[in-house]
Amino acid sequence: MTEDELRVLTANEAFYDAFSARDGERMDALWARATAVTCLHPGWSALVGRGPVMESWRAILGSPGSPRLEATGARAFVVGEAAWVLCYEGPRGGPAMLVATNVFVREGGEWKIAHHQAGQVAVPPEPEPPEGSN
């Protein structure tokens, strides 16, 4: 794994940590400022711009029923100053319920999230079986 991939995965972890902590201030700090930000929450219309995206996070994180999610199976793909991460999302210790695309951009040397889409998983991920096993 490259250093950038590792940094992007660390930024991805920070996103789920802020989500699980229902910490709107930390969430706000993780999102890009120089780039347009966008968000596709499951069952919402497309959100474009920092205003609508941050308003959505305040609504979601302000709800006592918002899930405490963890990301599993995260993979990072870096192209210059941008990157995307695929990961599964699920309750801590529970099965993955959603699969997500998170786009990151490098701003002032730091990887910031610029886009998030999460959607239903029909087939939960399974660990790869060792070769030759049934």
Added chain:
Amino acid sequence: MTEDELRVLTANEAFYDAFSARDGERMDALWARATAVTCLHPGWSALVGRGPVMESWRAILGSPGSPRLEATGARAFVVGEAAWVLCYEGPRGGPAMLVATNVFVREGGEWKIAHHQAGQVAVPPEPEPPEGSN
């Protein structure tokens, strides 16, 4: 709109044209080669790598029931050599059924698709009403 945004939107259109034409060869040519490619089809597990992603397109486009989709409300966001597009997907002339993230990367001067995620829309998009109307 910048020239790059326009080019990315044109590449996005080409993706939906190949999809609707069920043209596996055109679809293959639209995907990146120098970058890892990934795909999150609704209800599938995460696909990583050109082999699994192209296999999924052959299966989808080879099915006579595969939808003839068009993209509506597409918006492009360019960051250096990468970009992402948000758009709604639906049958030609029909209501949007899905909302998608498509990631593009510039390879040899051409924008190639590197990631696609589509997920359900709960609230179909509506045209913005003119100001002052009810």
